[in-house]
Amino acid sequence: MDRVSNLPDELLCHILSFFSTKEAALTTVLSKRWRNLFVSGSNLDIDDSEFLHPEEGKRERGRILDSFMEFVDRVLALQLISTINKVSLKCRTGVDANRVDHWIYNALARGVTDLDLCIVFGSSRYWLYPRGFESRKLVKLKIGSGIDLGWFEFCAGYKLKMLLPACPALEELEMYDVKGLDSNETVSSASLKNLIIKSSLVSSGSFSFDTPRLVYLGYSDFIPADYPLANLQNLSEARINISLTDDQVERARFPNEYNDEYDDAVRLVNMAKLMSGIRNVQTLCFNSTTLEVLSLCCESMPVFNNLKVLVFYSGQSRWQAVPVLLKNCPHLETLCITGLLHVVTETCGDVCDCIPREDKGRSITSCQVKRIEIEGFIGTMRETTMISHFLEYFPCLEELLITVEGNCPRQFDVPEATDFRAQMLELYYKSLSCNVKLHGCESLLRKLTAQ
Numbered sequence: 199m200d201r202v203s204n205l206p207d208e209l210l211c212h213i214l215s216f217f218s219t220k221e222a223a224l225t226t227v228l229s230k231r232w233r234n235l236f237v238s239g240s241n242l243d244i245d246d247s248e249f250l251h252p253e254e255g256k257r258e259r260g261r262i263l264d265s266f267m268e269f270v271d272r273v274l275a276l277q278l279i280s281t282i283n284k285v286s287l288k289c290r291t292g293v294d295a296n297r298v299d300h301w302i303y304n305a306l307a308r309g310v311t312d313l314d315l316c317i318v319f320g321s322s323r324y325w326l327y328p329r330g331f332e333s334r335k336l337v338k339l340k341i342g343s344g345i346d347l348g349w350f351e352f353c354a355g356y357k358l359k360m361l362l363p364a365c366p367a368l369e370e371l372e373m374y375d376v377k378g379l380d381s382n383e384t385v386s387s388a389s390l391k392n393l394i395i396k397s398s399l400v401s402s403g404s405f406s407f408d409t410p411r412l413v414y415l416g417y418s419d420f421i422p423a424d425y426p427l428a429n430l431q432n433l434s435e436a437r438i439n440i441s442l443t444d445d446q447v448e449r450a451r452f453p454n455e456y457n458d459e460y461d462d463a464v465r466l467v468n469m470a471k472l473m474s475g476i477r478n479v480q481t482l483c484f485n486s487t488t489l490e491v492l493s494l495c496c497e498s499m500p501v502f503n504n505l506k507v508l509v510f511y512s513g514q515s516r517w518q519a520v521p522v523l524l525k526n527c528p529h530l531e532t533l534c535i536t537g538l539l540h541v542v543t544e545t546c547g548d549v550c551d552c553i554p555r556e557d558k559g560r561s562i563t564s565c566q567v568k569r570i571e572i573e574g575f576i577g578t579m580r581e582t583t584m585i586s587h588f589l590e591y592f593p594c595l596e597e598l599l600i601t602v603e604g605n606c607p608r609q610f611d612v613p614e615a616t617d618f619r620a621q622m623l624e625l626y627y628k629s630l631s632c633n634v635k636l637h638g639c640e641s642l643l644r645k646l647t648a649q
Contacts, residue, residue: 207235215241219273220248237276240283242305244270246290267297274304284312288342293317309335316342331364338370362387376419384408384427395419407475415476421446421491424468428475435481440469440488447490470495480506486513486537493518502527512537517546521561524549534571538581551587552580562591573601575639577618585625589632598629599637 202210214222214235219242226233249266285305289298298317305313313336331339362368362385369391376397385393386408393409394416405419406427413432418439430436469491476482477500484492492499493516505527517540524530542552549562570588575581589595622639629636 203231207238210235211238211240214239218243218245218248220245220269223269223273239277240281242273242282242284243286244273244301245286245288246293247288263292267294270301271297274301277308281309283310284314285310286314288314288316290318306331306333306336309333311335312338314340314342331361333365334367336365337367339365339368340370340372340374342374358383358385362390382406382424382426387411393417421469425471425475428472430475431478433476433479435483436476436479437483438472438476438488439485440491442487442490447487467494467498470498470500474498474500477502478504480504481509482507483509484511486511486515489515489517489519492523495519496522499523499526503529505530507532507534509534510536512540514539514541516541516543517550518543520546520549524565524567525561528566530565530567532569532571533567534573536573538572538575538584539578550584552584562588563593565592566594567592568594569597569599570595571599571601574603575600576603577621579621582621582624586628589625589628589634595632595634597635597637600625600639602639 205213214225217225222236222239226236246266249262249269282305287298287301287305302313302315310333366389368387368389371385371387371390371392372394374394374396376395376399381403382405383403384406385395388411390409390412392414393407393412395405395418396416397419399420404422404424404426405417406425407415408427408429410429411432412430413434415430415433415435416437418441420441420443469488473492473495479502482502482505489510489512496519499519499522502523506529508523508527508530512535514537524533540546540550542550546552570592572581572585585598585600589598626636
């Protein structure tokens with residue numbers, strides 16, 4: 199019995215929406231009903247790699263490429279409905295730019311709300327002109343590699359000040375492979391709620407943010423010259439990943455050895471402006487390089503009164519900013535650290551126990567953290583010492599989650615596992631004495647305590 203055919207058209211159309219356009223088109227050979235269902239769909243997922251790959255050299259066969267473009271033209275022409283919900287368009291070298299223009303304009307004219315673009319023309323760029331994004335219904339826009347809007351890999355003359363006003367309903371904007379920002383740009387929108395920017399090259403320009411309704415910010419960039427404006431008052435979650443050149447890393451670690459008026463030194467200190475702009479967040483995540491930059495902003499670090507979750511990747515960075523962050527997060531509940539090993543300096547403060555000091559633990563005895571998550575644990579003495587320090591001095595700590603690195607010893611009857619076994623047992627008994635629940639390594643602990 200053909201149970202699928204007994205399903206209502208609405209449900210079948212919903213099922214087809216999870217297929218790529220090519221896969222959905224194949225169902226039209228089943229019957230006239232499936233042909234009607236296909237052209238009634240509200241989502242389009244067009245990827246030329248499905249047509250031109252994986253057969254090697256297929257892309258260079260002009261007839262195949264022409265067939266792909268004709269297929270897209272036919273699909274758009276056959277669509278029975280006047281509106282489209284979601285369009286994903288991924289095209290590589292060889293597709294005619296004028297055809298791409300037509301496809302995008304067709305989708306926008308029919309009220310598409312979710313548009314995902316990734317268009318690569320080899321060494322050249324696809325120019326997206328202003329009318330390409332004029333839409334009062336577009337809610338989500340994702341722009342990938344290969345598109346030129348003036349400063350990404352996407353060209354001069356079309357900037358954010360033109361893009362955002364043309365999309366007054368836009369709530370989600372994702373921009374990837376941003377390259378060569380040669381002037382200051384302001385992301386200004388009263389409607390944006392989610393924003394992702396990922397830059398891939400050092401630039402002379404800076405981003406400003408005037409987005410009072412923004413809830414989520416994912417921002418990856420080389421350290422810019424400045425943050426002239428950071429209006430992010432409603433932000434709930436921020437993921438900040440700053441990159442530095444090797445020379446900038448040296449300036450961050452040894453600022454006294456360089457001229458304070460040098461451009462890089464100013465760039466590093468200006469990071470405090472962005473931190474002030476995101477001070478209302480509840481969840482804050484950043485990479486090890488951002489932690490390095492924040493070491494120069496300790497005196498101007500804002501208070502994060504709403505912050506509940508702090509996540510950072512250590513990656514052999516300096517921890518000078520960590521004591522200040524913990525002190526300035528009075529309501530912090532969860533602390534997540536990937537990689538405890540870091541550069542030991544006098545400026546680590548008393549968060550770690552790397553350097554003996556009389557006032558050790560003082561800055562964390564007032565911290566309200568209830569849960570600590572440690573990822574990438576490899577069982578070294580330094581790591582165990584630091585975790586024991588956390589167990590002893592975080593007064594409100596209730597749970598400790600340790601994720602053991604995959605290359606840690608799993609067989610405990612070999613000589614190289616002796617130290618690891620000792621470290622794990624020490625942490626286990628320490629957690630018991632501090633009345634802290636230890637999670638993440640239960641199976642290892644069962645084996646150890648059974649021996």
